[in-house]
Amino acid sequence: MSMNGAEAFVATLRACGVDTCFANPGTSEMQLVAAVDRQDGMRAVLGLFEGVVTGAADGYARMAGKPAVTLLHLGPGLANGLANLHNARRAASPVINMVGDHATYHLHYNAPLTSDAAGVARPMSDWVRVAHSPRDLAQAGAEAHLAAMTYPGQVATVIVPADHAWSEGSAPVAPRVLPASPRAPAEAVTEAAEALRHAEGPCALFLGGRALRADALDLAGRIAAATGAKLVAETFPARVERGAGRVAVERLPYFPEQGADYLAAYRTIVFCGCEPPVAFFAYPGKPSELAPPEARLVRLASLREDAHAALADLAAVLEAPTEPAGRAVRAVPELADPERLDPLxxxxxxxxxxxxxxxxxxxxxxxxxxLYAATAGAAPHDWLVITGGAIGQGLPLATGAAVACPDRRVIALQADGSGLYTCQALWTMARERLDVTVIVLNNASYAILNIELMRVGVRNAGPKALSMLSLADPVPDWCSLARGFGMGSEQVRDVSSLRAALAGALSRKGPFLIEAML
Amino acid sequence: MSMNGAEAFVATLRACGVDTCFANPGTSEMQLVAAVDRQDGMRAVLGLFEGVVTGAADGYARMAGKPAVTLLHLGPGLANGLANLHNARRAASPVINMVGDHATYHLHYNAPLTSDAAGVARPMSDWVRVAHSPRDLAQAGAEAHLAAMTYPGQVATVIVPADHAWSEGSAPVAPRVLPASPRAPAEAVTEAAEALRHAEGPCALFLGGRALRADALDLAGRIAAATGAKLVAETFPARVERGAGRVAVERLPYFPEQGADYLAAYRTIVFCGCEPPVAFFAYPGKPSELAPPEARLVRLASLREDAHAALADLAAVLEAPTEPAGRAVRAVPELADPERLDPLxxxxxxxxxxxxxxxxxxxxxxxxxxLYAATAGAAPHDWLVITGGAIGQGLPLATGAAVACPDRRVIALQADGSGLYTCQALWTMARERLDVTVIVLNNASYAILNIELMRVGVRNAGPKALSMLSLADPVPDWCSLARGFGMGSEQVRDVSSLRAALAGALSRKGPFLIEAML
Known part of the structure; x- marks a missing residue:
């Protein structure tokens, strides 16, 4: 059966196991829209803005362990999705982007929407491919899936010329065989074992990426039981499986002085699933590296090497006990002031x-x-963090996670300033009736920036500077925004109200927004 | 006096005449925030999202005829602003972007927010420069101003490493002398005059860019009086000065068949301020060029040549009469159904x-x-159109135009689907008390895409396809969105209500949103 390029491309992705399309199409993607429409087993989820689409694909990937496909409108549409692709890439999430472009023969006319789509894609993609023909489009789909699923996950972008999409004569391509995840070298395991066994002074196991899933943390906890190593997580992990009964792991503090202080005592640090920690931003006269200069740093497994396997190998070499150290126990923090609404x-x-x-x-x-510390003893759950610092990721991430896991409850803990970047995600939650409870922490401020202004040495900031860091005048009213996007909402100002609102939201189907006034 | 790089950079821009900064800063831009804060005569306007910032810079530039400077947070923040930079570039608007980046020595640590900022900038900038030192940063500012002001206007982006911003030892740089705008060659004027004088069959003057300002249109109207040429504007002009008493110009229709039909009768077409028209999108089996193949096409002035001067030269060579043909007269369309709310x-x-x-x-x-046709006989006004097809430009554009022209009323005619991309602009209008009246045309649909789906040959679209083109379920409620962003609003369903709401809004200071339900 002859297919057009778009149909063969989408059928190839479906054959690869892709079953979800987060979409914000335009005219040049109409054949892709039609192909998704006709493809059995491919769900389509519309986002009102491309940052919602790409952030949702990230959230979906973190939970599903496989890529969704995005549908984006030429270079400018892709551009609107780049910030959350940056975050997805930093999360090592598998994502496939299909980006329409003008028909090949139309490009040189320089029509108003003409842009260098591949050039737009490159800075935030691990892999970019421009299709060469209708047949090649299907081939590109299979290759994109392979690229996206390269351990632990990559952002793969296919540029789809409109004439390749609409021309007949293509056919689906068989999925590529996915290679096994790369193993850390045996020498790394031996070196890590030796370093932990003979550590002079305190030692730590610094974990990131896939090393923060429950099974890997269980191994890490066993290694801790064998060696006394402290378990520390990277500051912005993509996904931590945690809560009561699971091996607990603290996150390295954000501010570099605090991060360096946290690590200062350790003389041996073994890294697994990540690189040694560095300051998020540079500051005048402050070092970029956070581990103490005198510490011995040992790489057990990089982000791109199988973290679980490396921990299993290390536990075996160490003949670690079966029972891990450091399981979290069910607990809820006590409050000094029972009604004061604050992060704690x-x-x-x-x-x-x-x-x-x-x-x-x-x-x-x-x-x-x-928030992270206060929930250490909650029921078992997954905790997903903004990974790349490009704010506006939380609400889209929650959207995608809920699409991936329709049987699970999603709670989105959302700062106000960053939530406003992609507030359109509320509409997709409403349309798809997703079981997401959004809690907006409304302090009417880019609070972090007021801190950072002082930290970089700016003194005596004037009203103009402060106005650039404030969301007051007017304070955005999140309940009205939720209503505007079709979602129920409630504003709370004390703990009892929050408790009642959250209990109510969790007892009902569908999304709800709670605006917590700090 | 020693300054740090940020201060010298901002002082240089100020010396170049830049007095407005549209800002969405982050940690790496704190020294730039402080420098803007301290710089006398530099206004700071915060946007909650970068697309608001860059779209506002475009609107500002179209009205002020000079650049504002944007303040953006590293590669991902710039990425969020790219779509409207694409539009700004297509409008030939002068824009200067200052984009923070990590300290140079911090880049190689690959901290979470690290990206190829220059790579992000390139696809949507005419000119990109990474500063080399604190002193060079000021130099880059002067060069960026020169690049932005290169006739008729360009998008110039400076990447500002944080350590160059915070290091002392810099000083402002004198503004560059701006060159005169390039003149079209005399031969082009001669050829155009000859072509119009001896045209066999109907002839047209196809106008774009600066040829659509009132003084240039006056010249075009005189040429029309001398030669009988029809005046036609490009489909998506950056700024048309029009209304009662000014020389009227129709816009070429959007759909390519209609555009080709419109031009079919013309045997001679002279272009000024733009290139010959092409289809916005390609369609299977349809030509990309819209002018009839048998027509004689004459370039009087390209987009980058002085359109006003070329028209003046042409009018002189033609010894055109003093009084132009085709002045618009004051008129308001009559309505067949006096209460039906529709575009007319x-x-x-x-x-x-x-x-x-x-x-x-x-x-x-x-x-x-x-809307354009219906307002041809309105009071004299400026009409600004989305130029590059990257939707989400209207509300930011209105914001920037209002900042540039505090004594003038701005009316934003806004489709619902595109307005949702950058609805955060409403907040900036509210904070800055801008005299903007937003009229949202709410049809709960990407109406254009439903048309385009059929046009590209898709038949029997299923519910999945239609769901990707519909904004229903839930229909966004713009009055609530306006309230959420701190702006007053009213929903109208008939003409009398619209008339009352618009009259009320125009009689008050500050912004107001009218949601017109179609």
């Missing part, structure tokens, strides 16, 4: 009410560390 | 109530042609 009390309420197997997305920024 | 009646009400010297931003999409 919000975290405590969430920890108390969170159902089993929930998914938490965390774009809490200045509140994030407190 | 909205256009009629706007034409009737628009005050002298208003600015209209038009992202009406499917409604745009009707």
């Amino acid at each position: 009390s919000i975290g405590a309420v969430v920890a108390d009410l969170m159902p089993d197997n929930a998914i938490v997305t965390d774009e809490g920024l200045t509140a994030s560390a407190t | 009646s909205i256009g009629a009400v706007v034409a009737d109530l628009m005050p002298d010297n208003a600015i209209v931003t038009d992202e009406g999409l499917t409604a745009s042609a009707t």
Whole structure:
């Protein structure tokens, strides 16, 4: 059966196991829209803005362990999705982008929407491919899937010329065989074992990427039981499986002085699933590297090497005990002031009410560390963090996670300033009736920037500077925004109200927004 | 006096005449925030999203005739602003972007926000420069101003490493002397005159860019009086000065068949300020070029040559009469159904109530042609159109135009689907108390895409395809969105209500949103 290029491309992706398309199409993608429409087993989810689409693909990938495909409108549409592709790439999430472009013969006319789509894609993609023909489009789909699934995951972008999409004579291509994930070298395991066994002074196991899943943390906990190593997670992990009964791991603090202080005591640090930590930003006269200069740094497995396997090998070499150290116990923080709404009390309420197997997305920024610590003893859950610092990722991430896991509850902990970048995600939650409860922490401020302004040495900031860091005048009203996007909402100003609102939201189907006024 | 790089950079821009900064800064831009703060005569306007910032810079530039400077946060922040930079570039608007980046010595650590900022900038910039040192940063500012002001205007991007911004030892640089705008060759004027004088069959003057300002249109009208040439504007002009008493110009229709039909009769077409028209998108089996193949095409002046001077030269060679042909007369369309709300009646009400010297931003999409035609006889005004097809430009454009022209009323005619991309612009209008009246044409649909789906030959579209083109379920509620962003609003369903709401909004200071339900 002859297919046009778009149909063969979409059929190839479906054969590769892709079953979800987050879409924001335009005219040049109409054949792709039609192909998704006709493809059995391919769900289409519309986003009102491309940053919603790409952030949702990231959230989906983190939870599903496989890529969704995005549908984006030429270079400018892709551009609107780049920031969350940056985050997805930093999360090592598998994502496939299909980006329409003008018909090949039309490009040289320089029509108004003409741009260098591949050039737009490159800075935020691990892999970019421009299709050469209708037949090649299907081939590009299979290759994109292979690229996206390259351990632990990559952002793969296919540029789809409109004439390749609409021309007949193509056919689906068989999925590529996915290679096994690369193993860390045996020498790395031996060196890590030796370093931990003979550590002079405190030692730590610094974990990132796939090393933060429950099974890998269980191995890490066994290694800790064998060696006394402290378990530390990277500051912005893509996904931590945590909560009561699971091996707990603290996150390295965000500010570089605090991060360096945290690590200062360790003389041996073994890294698995990530690289040694560096300052998020540079500051005048401050070092970029956070591990103490005198510490011995040992790479057990990089981000691109199988973290679980490396931990299993290390546990075996160490003959680690079966029972891991450091399981979290069920606990909820006590509050000094039982009604004061702040990150700690919000975290405590969430920890108390969170159902089993929930998914938490965390774009809490200045509140994030407190929220994370307060929920250490909650029911078992997944905790997803903004990975690349490109704010506006939380609400789309929650959207995608909910699409990936329709049987699980999603709680989105969202700072106000960053939430406004992609507030359109609320509409997709409403349309798809996703079980997402959004808790907006409204402090009417880019709070982090007020801190950073001082940190970089700016003194006596004037009203003009402060106006650039404030969301007051007017304070955005999130309940009205939720209503505008078709979602129910409630504003709360004390802990009892938050508790009642959250309990209510978690007891109902569909999305709900709680605006917590700090 | 020693300055740090940021201060010298901003002082240089100020010396070049830049007095407005549209900002969405992050940590790496704190020294730039402080420098803007301290710089006398430099206004700072915060946008909640970068697409608002860059679109506002475009609107500002179209009205002010000089660049504002944007302040953007590293590669991902710039990425969020690219779509409207694409539009700005297509409008030939002068824009200077200052984009923070990590300290040079910090880049190689690959911290989470690290990206190829220059790579992100390139596809949507005419000119990109990475500063080399604190002193060079000021130099880059002067060069960026020169690049931005290169006739008729360009997008110039400076990447500002944080350590260059914070290091002392820099000093402002004197503004570059701006060159005169390039003149079209004398031969082009001679050829155009000869072609129009001896045209066999109907002839047309096809105008774009600066040829659509009132003084240039006056010249074009005189040429029309001398030669009988029809005046036609490009489909998506950056700025048309029009209305009662000015020389009127129709816009070439959007759909390529209609555009080709419109031009079919002309045997001679002289272009000024633009290139010959091409289809916005390609369609299977349809030609890309819209001028009839047998027509004689003559380039009087390209987009980059002085359109006004070329028209003046042509009028002189033709010894054109003093009085132009085709002045618009004051008129408002009559309505067959006096209460039915549709693009024609909205256009009629706007034409009737628009005050002298208003600015209209038009992202009406499917409604745009009707709105434009209906307002031909309104009071004199400027009409600004989305130029590059990257939707989400209308509300930011209105924001920037209002900042540039505080004494003029701005009316934003806004399609619903495209308005949702950058709805955060409403907040900036509210904060800055801008005299903008937004009229949202709410049809709960990407109406253009439903048309395009059929046009590219897709038949029997299923519910999945239609769901990707519909904004229903839930229909966004713009009045609530306006409230969420701090702006007053009213929903209208008939012409009388629209008339009352618009009259009220135009009589008050500050912004207001009218949601017109179609």
